[in-house]
Amino acid sequence: MRRLTASRLSGLRVFAVAARHQSYSAAATELCVTQAAVSQQIRNLEQSLGCRLFHRSGASMLLTGQGEQLLPFVEQGLALLQQGLEHLGTPDSGPLSISVLPSLAARWLMPRLWRFTEAHPGIEIRLQPSQQLADFGAGKTDLAIRYGLGDYPELACEYLMADTAFPVCSPQLAPRLRRIEDLARVPLVAGPEYAGVSWANWLALAGKQALLGQCRQLVVDDGSLGLDMVLAGQGVALSRSVLVEDLLREGRLCRPFAPELKPLHQYYLVWRPDSPRRLQIRTFCDWLHGEAGN
Structure with missing residues (x-):
């Protein structure tokens, strides 16, 4: 059985570097050792494994068939060791x-x-x-x-x-919104159009696109700020379902109309x-x- 001893682990690291460079001298430069030390490490590794890992081709050292078979496992193993060292002492430190x-x-x-x-x-x-x-x-x-x-x-x-997008309003405002045309009587709160969510697109979906010119829109950069305005009874927001599901369940908001947009994102x-x-x-x-x- 070929066990992973300390000497083999050292040799496998040298083997991976030499395989990447296809050169003992380049590997020696990266590892800050002599070319003779690299050659000796590879020779000791080959003797312990009982197989040849490299053969010379001109100025290059190329992998043998057995070297090519071994290399991906060595690279994966060294990568996991590196991740483990980076992980050590850091994952639980700080939020x-x-x-x-x-x-x-x-x-x-x-x-x-x-x-x-x-x-x-x-x-x-x-x-x-x-x-x-x-x-x-x-x-x-x-x-x-x-x-x-x-x-x-x-x-x-x-x-x-x-998520989906649809109008929401406060329970106090809901009685004033019996038809979609009633939206022209209240401020429409919206964020900048993003992923296809806009009052223009929702009104078009509801078949009331001509109504847009009669409506007053108030655009806010943050959807949560817009919902605060609606909760205070100051208008109707076109909001995403993820943001209002809790408020709808608690009865703090109402959904006056059924049509809903499907955002692109x-x-x-x-x-x-x-x-x-x-x-x-x-x-x-x-x-x-x-x-x-x-």
């Missing part, structure tokens, strides 16, 4: 930083977060409410909840949930696949899936 849209943080995540902290007291959460995309390269964000198409190159990505969880905090990220993602009902 897990979550980048999230302010409206989603205020209306969906914050009212639920206490359940996570009770179930996982060892993981501290720091929310980063922001309209901007998280900069994973800066190392200040561990996980992002993004509203988009799920196309995030070089990042790990999981679908979280979808959905919610996704995004993180660096090589993050040293993958275990905590996985724990939080699993909890989020449970809260989203999937």
